[in-house]
Amino acid sequence: GIQVEQSPPDLILQEGANSTLRCNFSDSVNNLQWFHQNPWGQLINLFYIPSGTKQNGRLSATTVATERYSLLYISSSQTTDSGVYFCAVGNAGNNRKLIWGLGTSLAVNP
Amino acid sequence: SQTIHQWPATLVQPVGSPLSLECTVEGTSNPNLYWYRQAAGRGLQLLFYSVGIGQISSEVPQNLSASRPQDRQFILSSKKLLLSDSGFYLCAWTGDRARRGDEAFFGQGTRLTVV
Numbered sequence: 001g002i003q004v005e006q007s008p009p010d011l012i013l014q015e016g017a018n019s020t021l022r023c024n025f026s027d028s029v030n031n032l033q034w035f036h037q038n039p040w041g042q043l044i045n046l047f048y049i050p051s052g053t054k055q056n057g058r059l060s061a062t063t064v065a066t067e068r069y070s071l072l073y074i075s076s077s078q079t080t081d082s083g084v085y086f087c088a089v090g091n092a093g094n095n096r097k098l099i100w101g102l103g104t105s106l107a108v109n110p
Numbered sequence: 111s112q113t114i115h116q117w118p119a120t121l122v123q124p125v126g127s128p129l130s131l132e133c134t135v136e137g138t139s140n141p142n143l144y145w146y147r148q149a150a151g152r153g154l155q156l157l158f159y160s161v162g163i164g165q166i167s168s169e170v171p172q173n174l175s176a177s178r179p180q181d182r183q184f185i186l187s188s189k190k191l192l193l194s195d196s197g198f199y200l201c202a203w204t205g206d207r208a209r210r211g212d213e214a215f216f217g218q219g220t221r222l223t224v225v
Contacts, residue, residue: 031212041148041198043216084152090212097159097169098214103152 002027006087006101013077013108021072021104023087031090032063033098034072038083046072046085077108112137116201116217123224129174129188131220133201136182141203143184144214145176148198160184196224 003026013019023032034046047054047061049070054061058077063070074081084105088098116133123129135141145157156169158176166176173192177185184201201217 033214035216041219041221043200043219045213045215048213086152086154088154088214097156100154105152 002029002089002091002099004087004089004099004101006085006104008104009102010105011107013106015077015079015108015110017077017108018073018075019077019106021074021085021087021106023070023072023089023101025068025070025087025089025099027068027091029065029068029089029091031098032070033088034061034070035086035088036081036083037086037103043086074106077106079108079110082106082108112203112215114201114203114215114217116220118220119218120221121223123191123222125193125224126190129186129191129195129222131186131199131201131222133184133186133217134182135203138182138203138205140181141205143178143182144202144204145184145186146200146202148200148219150197154200158186191224193224196222198222 005024007022030050032050033048035043037043049061049063051063051065058075060073084103086103087101090098113136142161144159146154148154160166160178163178174188199220202214204212204214
């Protein structure tokens, strides 16, 4: 099945810094989502981005499907950005199931 | 708009006791429904999914079962909890054909501690 790898596993930033999180996947996908899990455990949808580029405020994401990776950019980070960021993918043969990376744990210090 | 409700938010249960977690979705019909577990650490493990009433697929054999008695209701159960059942349980849905049918949305989760 599809393998999903996220990097880095852990990241510590000062408030105001920028960062890039990466998600590599081992097979073609037609579903890719980025989530933020806040300290209370809730999974918040950030992007649905099987291909292309999207932006939402200080966050943006790019998926290069042909090269099997996706990037999540966080600019001008804030303490509220802290938490774990997950990438999850699905493909045509497996579309009811999302395959998850292990996440990137982000801590933004004031 | 669609919303997903999951309860309770936290639960402490003794070993050997039964379990029932409930999840309901509003604002859509015929959703695909999922139960995930997140153990200590970060990975999410798919436990069950359902594409319709009474249709349950199990991903991992274990001490849990799922049922879907109504279109927008998904229940996770156990007859006798084990210590290893502790974890964070998340319900999710997909299938809003008006938007992106395979985008997943999650409930707030239930933190289960078996003592």
